[in-house]
Amino acid sequence: METDLLQWNEKLTRMNEELLKLPNIKVKQSSTPLITKINVQTFYGQGMSNIPNISVNVNWVQNGVIVAGGHAQGNGLNQLNYPYGICIDSQETMYVADFGNHRIVEWKKGATSGQVVAGGNRQGSRDDQLKNPICVVVDDETNSLIISD
Incomplete structure (x- = not known):
């Protein structure tokens, strides 16, 4: 010991x-x-x-596995481009602030590709655009995302 x-x-x-x-x-x-x-x-x-x-009481996995991305840098639904922040909700769904692709990607547990849930329409300031998001938080009570971009 x-x-x-x-x-x-x-x-x-x-x-x-x-x-x-x-x-x-x-x-x-x-x-x-x-x-x-x-x-x-x-x-x-x-x-x-x-x-x-x-x-220190956290149980660490000895051999990690890729749970999002893992198919080189890019903008496909199985790719990320400078992922900055992640958040995991109560259903173990992961949300990734995909900085380089100006989007938030949702990855359901066990999924092989993600789904764009915010942004993804190039960099900009319209309601359907983000500009380099760095953080995402899930509010389970209101079923909403809080995004810092």
Whole structure:
């Protein structure tokens, strides 16, 4: 058990060192002897965007699988172009802010391609257009998307 903790601590230290090499990343850790959560903050110009705290009790999958995109960069329904943000609703449907394609793509659990649910009509300011969306949030109560573009 102690060996596992030492290895885990070494991996976290290496990950922290790698993140600190990037100019727009700041890593905070709690001051308790064992890290209880990790908070990664990314900086965009004058503002700051927070990635949610990740508990150490999270069960991580050893070998990940591609759940959206995975067919090279592009604008097809099975492709993404600089995906920036994701949100997963209560039905485990994933919404991807597809920055480069100016759209929000919905990926149902187990789907092999997505469906455009906002934007996708080139860059612009019309009601049916987005301009480089970076974040999407699902409001299950009102069945709506909140998009930052």
